[in-house]
Amino acid sequence: MTTKAGMQDAVRVTARLLDAIAADETLCETAAAAARACVAALRAGRKLLICGNGGSAADAQHWAGELVSRFHYDRPGLPAIALTTDSSILTAIGNDYGYDRVFARQVEALGVAGDVLLAISTSGNSPNVIAALQAARERGLGTIGFTGAAGGRMAALCDHCIRIPSDSTPRIQEGHEVLGHAICAMIEAELFPRHAP
Incomplete structure (x- = not known):
């Protein structure tokens, strides 16, 4: 329904999700x-690796950009790498080892103990994300992990599993974007304290 009322209804659906997220004390903790785990890794001189498919790949790239460049204000860049961006690496791994290994192989090549992997899958069951978590x-x-209400297979592989209280892919993605932004803001403020607008 492409009317003003239809648009308002669509926005209200997302607003209800955001209210549910804000009210969920376990999810917020x-x-x-x-965020604290990311801060600890970065303080120790480690890095963040981020992966996901489709819209979740866009989130991986978005969050890496917020950390490497800036979020609220100017400060030193932070080491965050989206494992979704190098087409030569992705296609080489896909060709040589299969699509299920496109992130795991990069974790094996780039990851060291103390780094943190942020893995995004709305279902919690994406085979290449599961393989990355295992690696x-x-x-x-x-x-x-960032996923939906059910958690999927990834829940058992995550030190911290952020489950958006929805089974709808678009709503889960919206929740991921909000909490991903919040985590970027918390990392920035903790490592480089300053009043943010």
């Missing part, structure tokens, strides 16, 4: 714990 755990990386 999990997200805060994830991360084998190498001593911290693991943070």
